[in-house]
């Protein structure tokens with residue numbers, strides 16, 4: 400899997416088939432495709448079968464889905480069985496969220512634990528949602544001995560970045576970095592060895608239509624903010640992705 404660009408966190412299953420084809424035709428990108436639930440996990444695997452060189456599938460139950468699906472614990476176990484059957488070594492989007500869905504946090508913790516068991520078992524890469532729970536999730540994944548984790552669209556506390564670095568974890572930078580001050584601060588201070596780039600598409604963020612097609616421009620914005628060359632950012636992303644995604 401060698402592509403010029405890497406989208407480290409994208410809900411590819413939400414795009415229409417023709418949009419996926421057009422994205423992959425117009426940009427040399429490898430897409431780390433996360434799932435939200437069992438149905439999207441199945442679609443993500445189907446897309447992977449169609450584009451095996453362009454997609455790395457991740458299976459999971461999104462913290463926002465925990466309160467939406469029936470029997471989330473059973474569904475999480477079913478997703479884990481599917482991952483095991485298909486030899487999937489990427490889990491996501493999973494994690495904990497006290498900022499947008501605090502009402503389901505207890506159930507979220509139970510669901511997350513099911514995915515952590517699997518990830519620890521197979522040494523999986525984890526694509527993590529950590530809104531409001533950065534420290535808690537960090538403590539959990541380190542305690543579980545996980546070696547590969549992405550704190551996607553990181554806007555958490557600055558002091559935690561050094562701990563993430565020591566543990567070998569990465570953060571993926573979202574195109575929102577163009578306008579989101581909190582994310583800009585992170586991007587300016589984070590060590591280069593921790594940077595991946597993502598779209599989190601398809602999603603609307605303050606007028607930004609998030610899609611993998613924004614990855615090249617996001618690299619440009621990161622380079623500008625850090626006063627480094629685009630080549631340096633591209634090389635770092637390739638190196639970091641090779642390390643944590645084993646691609």
Ligand SMILES: [Zn+2]
Nearest residue numbers: 408410492599
């Ligand atoms: Zn996401």
